[in-house]
Amino acid sequence: AQKVTQAQTEISVVEKEDVTLDCVYETRDTTYYLFWYKQPPSGELVFLIRRNSFDEQNEISGRYSWNFQKSTSSFNFTITASQVVDSAVYFCALSLGGGGNKLTFGTGTQLKVEL
């Protein structure tokens, strides 16, 4: 069975600080997909990124960057120059290559960015 671990329950930073959210996953499948979602207080889960198991390229999108390392089964998420609007719960998730698209979520990291 697959598992996603987000060891950081809550992180508090001051605006403009950089912050990294950790994600470690477990699966025996060779084909899988990793995701990050943002959940602001409004409740909607906002899709941020999908990464395929066969593509270890890191990705940058504006202030967001993702570091995927199969050797350590990690898919970490860094926010550069954090802003108050980044305050939310962030979920890392995994789905397998087969049908069904069942997302296995981590427990989430609550990020609080203060002025």
Place this chain on the structure above:
Amino acid sequence: DTEVTQTPKHLVMGMTNKKSLKCEQHMGHRAMYWYKQKAKKPPELMFVYSYEKLSINESVPSRFSPECPNSSLLNLHLHALQPEDSALYLCASSQGTGGANTEAFFGQGTRLTVV
């Protein structure tokens, strides 16, 4: 703005009531999902519909009854719920259910309170 619309946003119902949650998407997605999320927990998959057919039921009690009238609509019929069923119910959709088309887009959810 989310392209997955859920109604109502809030619902309070008694244990003997019958109510329905509605979800609509116009992205041409062929897979739709219901997730349940308790406070401070990750979402848990309930049902998956693929091409309007139920493909996954995660052992959900029969007091929850899903329905997919067409490829754009997904309902969740509720009957004889218990207070512990109070949660945020999230609808999601994706292009498909396997392979590369696995990113799910979520609605804002329905906050359900059972009294």
